Amino acid sequence: MQLTVVLLVLPPLITLARTGVYRPLRIVAALLTAAAATGWLLDRVGLTTPLGTAADSLGSASPWIVGALWIAAAGMLVRRRLRRPALVGAVRWLRAVSxxxxxxxGDSPSPE
Structure with a gap:
């Protein structure tokens, strides 16, 4: 099960790591994970807190979170592709052919 989670979440995170969005995303995710871990720890000790209950209820939102990561990564890839026009590649090709x-x-300039 854990391997499946890693296989589903790691590719979009690696893709998003190249963007400026990744750092705030990573910080928010770390804070939420710390809050969930604190809630679960307090729950294990015997102190019932809303943190533990909220963390347990996040399980049903997991597929939506994974889907949002994949959509964000795909959007970033499309945006990056649109930034680089196809003409850039064509111009490079024409320069190489010429x-x-x-x-x-024998028209190339000779080194002097």
Missing amino acids: SLWRDSR
Whole structure:
């Protein structure tokens, strides 16, 4: 079960780690995890707190959280793809072809 969770959550987190959104996301997730752990610990000691109850109720929201991570990661990938126009690749290709063509004709400048 734990391996499944890692396989579902790790790819979008790695993708999001390249963005500026990741640091606040990581901090909020760490704070929520610390609050849940504190609630569970106090529950084990015998002190019933709303933290433990709230942490237990988060289990039903897990699929939604994983889905939101995947959607955010996919959105980031699409946004990154749209930022780099296809023409950039075409211009590089044309420069490489023209350079090869000049070299084959002997038009390239000689080093002096």
